Amino acid sequence: MLRIENLSAWYGEARVLREVSLEVAAGEVVTLVGRNGAGKSTLLRCVMGLHPGQSGAISLDGRDVTRLPAHRRARLGLGWVPDDRGAYASLTVTENLTLPPRVGPDPWSLERVYEAFPALHLRRDSPATKLSGGEQQMLALARVLRMGARLLLCDEPTEGLSPLLVQQVGDLLREAKKHGVTVLLVEQNLHFATGVADRHYLLAEGRVVEAMDNSEVRSRERELLAYLGI
């Protein structure tokens, strides 16, 4: 579904990604793990089309999207779940949910979203930034599901959440996967990552240094945790 070839990216003079190549198949959940500054978030931004300084090629369903602006990529089915959760203060909760156009074959209806997230329904007419951190994260995920996005790009969706909410995010991603949604996930929480993902890429200093499956991550958990500094 997603294919990245020799992707390099810069912030000014600083090179943050070096010739990264990876693939995500349709229906897969794949995580990017690595230390802070390894280039994980930049990689997601490149896929979304939000990072201007880059070289290499990105293709979606075999179509080269390297030169496509972000809004066109979104319309091809990319769902953006940013690390700051992307809640608009000047839009109500309902408006936050309905802002993106429907792009996929199987978008959630607003009713379904509110059934799954009663807390959002209760606050549907409030500005989205009045929601708690956890509710804002649910809003960010619900928004891309309502779009019907086929490939979710999630930047640390569990960061700062209580264990209960982390579990809820996990349930949601598994549910989406069951319906054929593909997910590329930046994640520091290895336990969470092995619970939802099929495969993992370890990034270090802008390179993919290892590709691992769940059993490998589990058996090397201590080593990896020590490496990630958690």
Place this chain on the structure above:
Amino acid sequence: MTGFLQHTFDGLVNGAFYALLALGLAVIFGMLRVVNFAHGAFYMLGAMGAYVLLAEFGVPFWWALVIMPVVLGVLGMALERAFVHRLARLDPLYNFLLTFGLVLILQDLVKSRYGVQSIPYATPESLGGSVDLGIFDFPTYRVFVLGFAVAICVAVWWALTHSRVGMVVRAATERPELTRAFGINVGRWVTPVFGFGIALAGLAGVLAAPMRAVNPLMGADLIIVVFAVVVIGGLGSIFGSVAAGFGIGLIQAWGVVYLADWPILSQTLVFIVMAAVLLWRPAGLFGREEAPA
């Protein structure tokens, strides 16, 4: 008491012009992050245009009220496409200089053709005379201006809060990059929003023609106060700019009467208020601190 009410009404009428101009500046700043220094010049063109339409072509006030905003709105869109757009990626100072240069050109063009003398523009017949508002009589035209401006402000507010276009404009104003990531072509909305802001300035100009001195410098005198209004309301805040527009109109009208013995104070009152507001709330009364991109 009657005097007080009369000054209050005068203040609201003046505030109506501030509100219309500040509203246009606010939508333009919100969407483009451009401080349009030429806003006052387009207000002047609205008034001059109404005069030219009447004097040269016999086109009456009511038609001018429709024609000038449309003409200037289209001109504004062309300006955005041809110049403002190209400078958008650079330091905001470039667009500031561009629009400031435009003021000088537009003012001088009008000056070279019509001179600097104020030109009289007759009040439309249907709005002549005065209406009895119970406690005192008020010129009908001023009552019309106030009502019309309030209706426009309410309509714009309603469109921004209740329509899909309004939602997109709010989202793009707050987080342009994020909004693109949600599949919305933000760039497509920039030109019409700029044109719309300019059209509002032109509309205010036509409204001003029958009650203000029409001359090439009429916008330059006004726009300085309007900038203060926008800063007080909060840069980019639609509601703030309208509320501050009427508020400053009132404060000025009261200041002129009740601070008559201290002319220096009454003339600088707006800027004293602005400084006080900025010390108290640096982002303005209804402004939000800029969120990170």
